[in-house]
Amino acid sequence: MIYVDVKGNLGNQLFIYSFARSLQKQTGQKICLNTTYLSKYYPEYKYSLDDYILNPNVYVEKKKKLPFFMNIYSLPSKAILRLLAKSPKIDNRISILAFNFFSKYGFFIWLKETYINIKIRPHKNYYVTGFWQSPKYFDQIKKNLENELKPKHNLLKHNKELFDIICQKETICVTIRRGDYVSNSKIKDSYYLCGPEYFLEGVNEIRKKYSEAVVVCFSDDIEWVKNNIDFKCETYYESGTDPVWEKLRLMSACKHFVISNSSFSWWAEYLSTRNGCVIAPSKWYVDERPVDIYREGWKYIKV
Structure with a gap:
């Protein structure tokens, strides 16, 4: 299963889904879109992907508990991110090192606006948190996305x-x-x-x-x-x-x-x-x- 932390409004959610969909295409795993943190920390945001066709192997979970270090909204995470932001060069190096380490175990954590190369290793479960705002992550499945990201409604x-x-x-x-x-x-x-x-x-x-x-x-x-x-x-x-x-x-x-x-x-x-x-x-x-x-x-x- 690919457990995905859903963030933001529709635009952000489409990036996140598309990244997970590309990962699904490579691994054959089902996708679980987790809205726990969305509703808990940003109640003004609405889960909007329900209005789209999406892939049939996609599920929504409102109360799925993710590993604690995936919660970027927690006070410890915010404190670390704030500290690292004071030194962008150190921040970037640490982010890359952390990503490479966690990705070995199926955890994809990337909060940068830049693209990072993904190496897929076989795992029972994958955990995803980030914004993934680059077409480089999913251009290879653009035709799939064009078919799936259509409204259910007339x-x-x-x-x-x-x-x-x-x-x-x-x-x-x-x-x-x-x-x-x-x-x-x-x-x-x-x-x-x-x-x-x-x-x-x-x-x-x-x-x-x-x-x-x-x-x-x-x-x-x-x-x-x-x-x-x-x-x-x-x-x-x-x-x-x-x-x-x-x-x-x-x-x-x-x-x-x-x-x-x-x-x-x-x-x-x-x-x-x-x-x-x-x-x-x-x-x-x-x-x-x-x-x-x-x-x-x-x-x-x-x-």
Whole structure:
């Protein structure tokens, strides 16, 4: 069995599932998605993978006790991580050494944004905790993911007209993340990079090549977008009230993308099969920490 610690909102959960799915493909083991820590430490987050088809050999466990050192939310773990963060070079060396040691026994613990090479050894059980935000972990099963990461639910009736427009036109999906990126000062200091100028420049860049392209906006604050950003072209707006599985369905049906530094935004582009242009911010975090989330062929705008 592959026991997986589920974290974050849908975007993070999709990365975690995809990593586990790739591990499953290599080992033949069943997957147990463990939501114990999600509900205990972050009750505001919802387990969202239930809305997707997924592989039939996937189970959900709400109260599975994992080995104590897998709980990154415990006070001892937080203290160690805080101490190591003061010296990034030492932190990185220790993280790699710890990963290599634990992985020998089937424990995959990696909290970095960078990719780490995985060596698979046969074990009865595997335990996984991390965010796994790199396509390098699961690009080899992309077709499987495209088939499995589809909503169980039908398209909502009020979105039929918008969905038809998205599928029939040269649509540019613009995802504008606000929410805690602007309202929470701590999060803003780490994540807020993409202001109105970024999205305007991204749309203009795509429309230089595709002059007939239209914009479809998605945001957690759609009224703010309507009142503050004028793309000066035909523009449509998702209601802002749809469930996340519906938003992602609409987003991934678009052809071109101006993404923000958000895992949810990233997955909309990854699950699209229309091979359009992708514009991304030149860095993913304010502090410019190294990441492996970028994909080949993207174009970047300096932020």
